[in-house]
Amino acid sequence: MNRFDFHIHATDGRARTGTIATQRGTIRTPAFMPVGTAATVKGMHPEQVKAAGADIILGNTYHLMLRPGAERMARLGGLHRFMNWDRPILTDSGGFQVMSLGSLVKMREEGVSFQSHVDGSKHFVSPERSIEIQRLLGSDIVMAFDECTKHPASHEQAASSMRLSMRWAKRSRDAFLENPAPALFGIQQGSLYRDLRQESAERLMEIGFEGYAIGGLAVGEGQESMFEVLDYAPDMLPPDRPRYLMGVGKPSDIIGAVLRGVDMFDCVLPTRSGRTAQAFVTTGTLNLRNARHAEDTGPLDPECPCPTCANYSRAYLHHLFKAEEMLGPMLLTQHNIWHYQQLMQGLRDAISEGRVEAYARDRLDRMDQAAA
Amino acid sequence: MNRFDFHIHATDGRARTGTIATQRGTIRTPAFMPVGTAATVKGMHPEQVKAAGADIILGNTYHLMLRPGAERMARLGGLHRFMNWDRPILTDSGGFQVMSLGSLVKMREEGVSFQSHVDGSKHFVSPERSIEIQRLLGSDIVMAFDECTKHPASHEQAASSMRLSMRWAKRSRDAFLENPAPALFGIQQGSLYRDLRQESAERLMEIGFEGYAIGGLAVGEGQESMFEVLDYAPDMLPPDRPRYLMGVGKPSDIIGAVLRGVDMFDCVLPTRSGRTAQAFVTTGTLNLRNARHAEDTGPLDPECPCPTCANYSRAYLHHLFKAEEMLGPMLLTQHNIWHYQQLMQGLRDAISEGRVEAYARDRLDRMDQAAA
Numbered sequence: 001m002n003r004f005d006f007h008i009h010a011t012d013g014r015a016r017t018g019t020i021a022t023q024r025g026t027i028r029t030p031a032f033m034p035v036g037t038a039a040t041v042k043g044m045h046p047e048q049v050k051a052a053g054a055d056i057i058l059g060n061t062y063h064l065m066l067r068p069g070a071e072r073m074a075r076l077g078g079l080h081r082f083m084n085w086d087r088p089i090l091t092d093s094g095g096f097q098v099m100s101l102g103s104l105v106k107m108r109e110e111g112v113s114f115q116s117h118v119d120g121s122k123h124f125v126s127p128e129r130s131i132e133i134q135r136l137l138g139s140d141i142v143m144a145f146d147e148c149t150k151h152p153a154s155h156e157q158a159a160s161s162m163r164l165s166m167r168w169a170k171r172s173r174d175a176f177l178e179n180p181a182p183a184l185f186g187i188q189q190g191s192l193y194r195d196l197r198q199e200s201a202e203r204l205m206e207i208g209f210e211g212y213a214i215g216g217l218a219v220g221e222g223q224e225s226m227f228e229v230l231d232y233a234p235d236m237l238p239p240d241r242p243r244y245l246m247g248v249g250k251p252s253d254i255i256g257a258v259l260r261g262v263d264m265f266d267c268v269l270p271t272r273s274g275r276t277a278q279a280f281v282t283t284g285t286l287n288l289r290n291a292r293h294a295e296d297t298g299p300l301d302p303e304c305p306c307p308t309c310a311n312y313s314r315a316y317l318h319h320l321f322k323a324e325e326m327l328g329p330m331l332l333t334q335h336n337i338w339h340y341q342q343l344m345q346g347l348r349d350a351i352s353e354g355r356v357e358a359y360a361r362d363r364l365d366r367m368d369q370a371a372a
Numbered sequence: 373m374n375r376f377d378f379h380i381h382a383t384d385g386r387a388r389t390g391t392i393a394t395q396r397g398t399i400r401t402p403a404f405m406p407v408g409t410a411a412t413v414k415g416m417h418p419e420q421v422k423a424a425g426a427d428i429i430l431g432n433t434y435h436l437m438l439r440p441g442a443e444r445m446a447r448l449g450g451l452h453r454f455m456n457w458d459r460p461i462l463t464d465s466g467g468f469q470v471m472s473l474g475s476l477v478k479m480r481e482e483g484v485s486f487q488s489h490v491d492g493s494k495h496f497v498s499p500e501r502s503i504e505i506q507r508l509l510g511s512d513i514v515m516a517f518d519e520c521t522k523h524p525a526s527h528e529q530a531a532s533s534m535r536l537s538m539r540w541a542k543r544s545r546d547a548f549l550e551n552p553a554p555a556l557f558g559i560q561q562g563s564l565y566r567d568l569r570q571e572s573a574e575r576l577m578e579i580g581f582e583g584y585a586i587g588g589l590a591v592g593e594g595q596e597s598m599f600e601v602l603d604y605a606p607d608m609l610p611p612d613r614p615r616y617l618m619g620v621g622k623p624s625d626i627i628g629a630v631l632r633g634v635d636m637f638d639c640v641l642p643t644r645s646g647r648t649a650q651a652f653v654t655t656g657t658l659n660l661r662n663a664r665h666a667e668d669t670g671p672l673d674p675e676c677p678c679p680t681c682a683n684y685s686r687a688y689l690h691h692l693f694k695a696e697e698m699l700g701p702m703l704l705t706q707h708n709i710w711h712y713q714q715l716m717q718g719l720r721d722a723i724s725e726g727r728v729e730a731y732a733r734d735r736l737d738r739m740d741q742a743a744a
Contacts, residue, residue, distance in 0.1 A: 040692060040699040068666065068691045076669060076687050084683045294440065297448060311456045315448050319440045320412060326698060327412040 004141075004182040004210050006242050010352045014234070014261040017351040020242060022140055022182055024080070025087045027055040029242060029263040030347050032254065032340045033090060035271060038063045039083040042271050043326075043333040046085045052306070052334065053341035055087060056140075058266045061094035061133050065123070066116050070136040078138030090141035090185075090266070092246075093130045093172070096148045107147070109164070127171035131184075139181055143213065144172035146187045151219040158191035159199075165189045165215075166203040173207050183210035185244060191216055192225055194232055201236035211242040214262070218247045227256050234261035251280060251343055252367060255360045258347050270340045274333030277321045281339070284367045286314075288332065293318040306338035376513075376554040376582050378614050382724045386606070386633040389723040392614060394512055394554055396452070397459045399427040401614060401635040402719050404626065404712045405462060407643060410435045411455040414643050415698075415705040418457045424678070424706065425713035427459060428512075430638045433466035433505050437495070438488050442508040450510030462513035462557075462638070464618075465502045465544075468520045479519070481536070499543035503556075511553055515585065516544035518559045523591040530563035531571075537561045537587075538575040545579050555582035557616060563588055564597055566604055573608035583614040586634070590619045599628050606633035623652060623715055624739060627732045630719050642712045646705030649693045653711070656739045658686075660704065665690040678710035 006029075008018040020027040034041045034049055037060045041049050049057065059079055064070065068082075076082050079089055095112070099105055104115040111126030125133075130145035146165035149158050169186050176184040186204035190196030204212060214233050217226045226248075234243050244264035245257050254265055270280060277288040281301035286293070299309035300317065308317075308331045320328030343363070350359035378401075380390040392399040406413045406421055409432045413421050421429065431451055436442065440454075448454050451461055467484070471477055476487040483498030497505075502517035518537035521530050541558045548556040558576035562568030576584060586605050589598045598620075606615050616636035617629050626637055642652060649660040653673035658665070671681035672689065680689075680703045692700030715735070722731035 038691075038695040038697055039688070040697050043698045043702075045699070045702070063695075067695055068687070072667060075667060076685070082685070082688050082691075084688075295444065295447060313448070313454070315440070316411070316454050316456075319410075319454075323410040323435075323439055325410055325412050326415045326701065327417070329698065330415075330417070330702070 002180055002182045006211070006240065008240070010354075012351040012354050012356040013259065015258050015347070015351045015356045016261060016263060017348045018263070022088050024140055025055060027088060027264075028344075028348060030254075030258045030344055030351075031055060031264050032344045033058045033264065033266040034337050034340075035060070035266055035268045036083065036085070036089075037268075038067065039079060041333075041337070043274060043330045044271075044337065046083065048307075048334055049085070049337065050087070052337045053345060054337065057085060057087070057089055059089050059091045059137060059139070060097060061091050061130060061137070062097035064091075064137055065094060065125075065133050066118050066121075070133040074136040074138075078136075080138055088140040089138070090244075091134045091137055091139035091143060093143040093145040094125055094133065095130065095145050096247075098125055099147060109167075111145075127168045128175040131172055131175040135179055135181060141183045141185060141211065142176060142181050144169045144184060144186050144209070146189060146215060148219065149189050149191045149216045151191065151216075151221050153191045155193055155196070158189075158193055158196055162189040162191075162196050162200050166200060169204060170207050173209070185209055185211040185213050185242075187213040187215040187246070188233060188237065189216045192221060192229055194229075197229065197233050198236055201233075205238060209241070211244060211264075212237040213244040213246050215246050217245065218249050218253070223250075223253060223256070226253070227260070230257055230260040230262065251340070252364055254340075254343065255347070255363060258351075259356065259360055270336035271333050274336045275329040277328070277332065279317075279332055279339075280336050282363075282366055288314065288317045288321050288328070290318075300332075300335055301339070304335065304338060304342065306335050306342075308332070308335040308338070374552055374554045378583070378612065380612070382726075384723040384726050384728040385631065387630050387719070387723045387728045388633060388635060389720045390635070394460050396512055397427060399460060399636075400716075400720060402626075402630045402716055402723075403427060403636050404716045405430045405636065405638040406709050406712075407432070407638055407640045408455065408457070408461075409640075410439065411451060413705075413709070415646060415702045416643075416709065418455065420679075420706055421457070421709065422459065424709045425717060426709065429457060429459070429461055431461050431463045431509060431511070432469065433463050433502060433509070434469035436463075436509055437466060437497075437505050438490050438493075442505040446508040446510075450508075452510055460512040461510070462616075463506045463509055463511035463515060465515040465517040466497055466505065467502065467517050468619075470497055471519060481539075483517075499540045500547040503544055503547040507551060507553060513555045513557060513583065514548060514553050516541045516556060516558050516581070518561060518587060520591065521561050521563050521588045523563065523588075523593050525563045527565055527568070530561075530565055530568050534561040534563075534568050534572050538572060541576060542579050545581070557581055557583040557585050557614075559585040559587040559618070560605060560609065561588045564593060564601055566601075569601065569605045570608055573605075577610060581613070583616060583636075584609040585616040585618050587618050589617065590621050590625070595622075595625060595628070598625070599632070602629055602632040602634065623712070624736055626712075626715065627719070627735060630723075631728065631732055642708035643705050646708045647701040649700070649704065651689075651704055651711075652708050654735075654738055660686065660689045660693050660700070662690075672704075672707055673711070676707065676710060676714065678707050678714075680704065680707040680710070
């Protein structure tokens, strides 16, 4: 039941393409995981998420522990059955979102106390409880409980935060091994400091995980700083294990990270943008509320094979957003998820064929044209 | 191109079942038309509306003339192409919604002046303009422009209003014949007065239409009063033409009207209820926000063959509504539309097999059980 086999089928420079075989299906890497925060990828039926090519989605421990609740979810048969998604699910640890609650949070060595944003009820999450919750949800890929170091952080702050996360990583691993799921991923921290990233990687490898995430990026440092860290951070992690860059990102972020050896991604951008009328297209982005689309009978993206582009015009999508019709977010989210999945397929193909640099340059060049 | 052939295949008491053959497909009667106000059946992809068994949908002239606009819609290739719906569309005349604007409306013999609820712009609709708009939209079944008599109305008020509608019906017909679509339906008015319903029916038949609607009901008079009118009003209309009861209704309203010889219906109830957490089920209605559903792993309705009931629990739908997730309205609207279409199929089958009275009694009895 706990199968988790990562195989790299081809490399091209530092980029890699492969598969993760699990009991619930195969994940092709580099992979983009649509975010299903509250047991739904917002605005999409799960069969549409599958049809877009998503092999795995992400669920949010923080949201699900509050509503419907972890024990209740277990009684209801687990997250997969609840939301009608039979492919793999990765769950975050809840740490990032709990610690975003600001004044409602109290952090100690033992764990984090906080008040629910839903009903003000009091909760406590430790590494042990986070792992238990993820097990109750039925997660295929469990994430270690950590502190996402804030940006900017001094070397001292970053070191202290990272070392707490490493102590929590060990406790996460110990709790996980009492009743293992297919995989537990450790999370590298260390902010923008190379020595701390190295120390974190070494500590995680001593503990040993099925996969390794790069945390604490995409928190406001900008793409250039993120890429500087990605110039060295992935190579500090075991080459034969999946590397997951958490919370990233724009298509250009993903392209840059794949070139630097990252295998997995998640981000709310395609779904959130779908709800706010922003379309990701080959030439960049479009705002569907813009009046210039009002009589445009063309599709969002003539190169996109998605059902939205096959069946609907920009004029129709513009109309739906102007009229505040639900179908606007539904169709645009569908397109954006397809766009991301098509990008991942393009990257996988290009790596397999040894032309990922040229593919990346072409994609980035065409985005720049639209921005100009 | 203007095919519109109504054939009655079976009758059972006053109830009838048949088909309307049009260029865009066959409409099985009795038919329920989901409402697609602003060029979308709210919360559903059109392929899901088809899969539910809807042969025809309704579009709203008032909303579409304001946004995206009738001439613009024509430039964009018409409503069918715009919204990706290739089956028949019936459009209302806009009169009902214009005249609901209250103080923003000025009515004269010539037509109605009003201000847009969208941007305050001034508009004028006459019978001639309503027919032109419906032609620009590409409607398959065009409705005559009329005044929906308010309830309650004195005999004098109802007579005056009905006679205005009859003059407008003649002007609608004349305008329609200049450039005909497949069908124009006249609308019987007369409030709750039998003599006025008779006068209206006679006037409409003198003019001659492809189908006849019964208007001015479901405006607050209650089911009992509505059924009293339906005890005589349908039989005043030509037996070989479809009869359409506008804006109706609850399942029990539809059952009672089918027994009294009505062939077509439209109502926002299944879609609107889907967005407000109300499910129509065999035993009545459910409010999905109710905490009693929180751990119910059963489907909405064990007898329903819809994708929502096949794949999701009441507990999940409860969760989606509590979390204010779009997928809640999406899944519940889908179920409600299936429920209505299943009811129509049940009525058609029962009429064909000469057991519609027993079928109706069984359906109504089971609804009452849930209410108790």
